Amino acid sequence: MQPPSPLREAKYTWEMRVHAAARSWRHLAGNAENTIVHPSRCPSTAGTALMPGVIGDTSLLKPTAMIAVPLLLNRIRKAIEQELSKKSPILQEVFAFAQTYKSYWKKKGFTTPILNRIIFRGSKQILGGHLRALVSGSAPLSSETQEFLSNCLDCPVLQGYGLTETTAGATLQDLYDLTVGVVGPPLNGVQIKLVDWEEGGYHVADRPYPRGEVVVGGPTVAAGYYLKPELTAENFKDDGQTRWFYTGDIGEFLPKGLLRIIDRKKDLVKLQNGEYVSLGKIEMVLKTHPLVDNACVCGSSLCTFVVALIQPNEATLKRTAKSLSIAENESLPQLCENPILHNAVTNELTNHCTKSNLVKYEVPLKYKLCKEVWTPETELVTAALKIRRTQIQKLYHEDIQAMYRGVSNAASATDLLSSRRDNSVTFPFEKSGNEAADPKAGAK
Structure with a gap:
């Protein structure tokens, strides 16, 4: 008979549930994979077929908010550009001018309802047409793609930043922030500081903006890596008041407290x-x-x-x-x-x-x-x-x-x-x- 699992005898405190959940996900992933490749047909997958004529899930569900990775957003942009390349040169020039025109007036605080209805109506329907906010995470999104999709989809395209070690979200752009290429200010309860990285030449005294390794602190920071004390000691620091995680990302703080990720060590x-x-x-x-x-x-x-x-x-x-x-x-x-x-x-x-x-x-x-x-x-x-x-x-x-x-x-x-x-x-x-x-x- 095998000895009882330590997790079964552990007290169900919040921290222990987090560790147990992390271990359980990995355990269940193998079972899920085995189930998916099984020749039998699961009821949950049998009902995923779309109605005839429906392009995809988003056109059917018409989401109002959505989170996506940059690779998918780049593909959406390329799909729009490829469709546009089939049009006449005049229409391509009109679309390019509409992009620049809309960006110009957005920065001045105005909307462009006529352009949205005439030029960007088709591209807006790609994700259902009801989208009010699109959030990008997990990797940097280029400024060009962020601006392009914001115009085509007629909704804010925001960037967020976070890691597994910081319980996902650490920063997020404001809904009305038109700045591109930034990940926004820290979320409530999250502390962020920059520390010098001498080898890479990044210093908090740099001008015009302070630069350095991004360090995240606060109650959202994890206790450490499971059964990896050396790796935990290398990346997590505790100053007696706050627990800090050294992300390995290089960032700079812009005016108004906006963080921009510029490199990774x-x-x-x-x-x-x-x-x-x-x-x-x-x-x-x-x-x-x-x-x-x-x-x-x-x-x-x-x-x-x-x-x-x-x-x-x-x-x-x-x-x-x-x-x-x-x-x-x-x-x-x-x-x-x-x-x-x-x-x-x-x-x-x-x-x-x-x-x-x-x-x-x-x-x-x-x-x-x-x-x-x-x-x-x-x-x-x-x-x-x-x-x-x-x-x-x-x-x-x-x-x-x-x-x-x-x-x-x-x-x-x-x-x-x-x-x-x-x-x-x-x-x-x-x-x-x-x-x-x-x-x-x-x-x-």
Whole structure:
């Protein structure tokens, strides 16, 4: 007979229930997985079929509030842009101007009901048409995507910040805050401070805004990691009054107490030339392009440049192949290995990174189009669709080494990067709303 479980004999205090719940979820996950893959049909899954003509759950449920991860929001933006690319050039210019015009008047405190009814009515229906607030979390959302979706969906798109160790939410943007690229002020009961990170060159005395590692304190901070005392001692500190968790994220405080996440310690790589590169920042830029579903950027202290692993969007990749007179019916692995298509995609992504204001050493020099699909089942991304960098780099180790061997020194890297800017091809993508004319100039 097995000895009784310690959890069964424990007193049911609030803290013990939290630990038990955390353990139970992991235990139940295995059972749930076994049930899902069982050949029998569960009653709960039998009723999930949609009525004919219904596009998806959101169009049927018409939610008024919604939480989503940035990867899904990027896909929504790309879907809107791809539909728009099928329209005439005049309509594309009108849409781009409407984006800029609406952003201009929103910042002045005005609404644009006529534009919402005429231009953005179709895009608003993507998520049911009744949305009043859309919250993004789990990873940074680019400012361009946040502004774009806020205009198209005609609702505030807010960013929040938090971790499992801080019981999820630590900050959240105000409903009427029009600032993009920030995660808002601390929530009630949460304390946040910045501490110097000497190695990365971030200090609370920096100007114009204080910068440093984000440290979260308060009653929402966890007691520690289960049966991991060394890891707990490394990340949790108690000053006698407040328990603090060192997040590993780098942030800066803006006026009005708004927090902006600018880096992550684990994502910073020091190149051979001494420059620090934020891998997460580059990945966020790449994922805004219609060709990219997901990306993993790799850097090395032995080289002066970074390389990128790309999970391409299959539909967009096939349209691009068609525009280059490549057989559209080729499979995804065949398209990923096609040298003409690969060269064209490389040039396009290089130009996209440059236009997104990445400096020269941040622009990936080599790209690998991955034929594998990155899913939680393949353990290449988490359930929240965040990349598992270590697993991805292990799987594509040979490809990464081959990309680095292709460029021998800094001089050839610079020459290669410069040559790509003059060899771009025309892609069937819509112009960015940021390239539209100034609304004040149009009014004249």
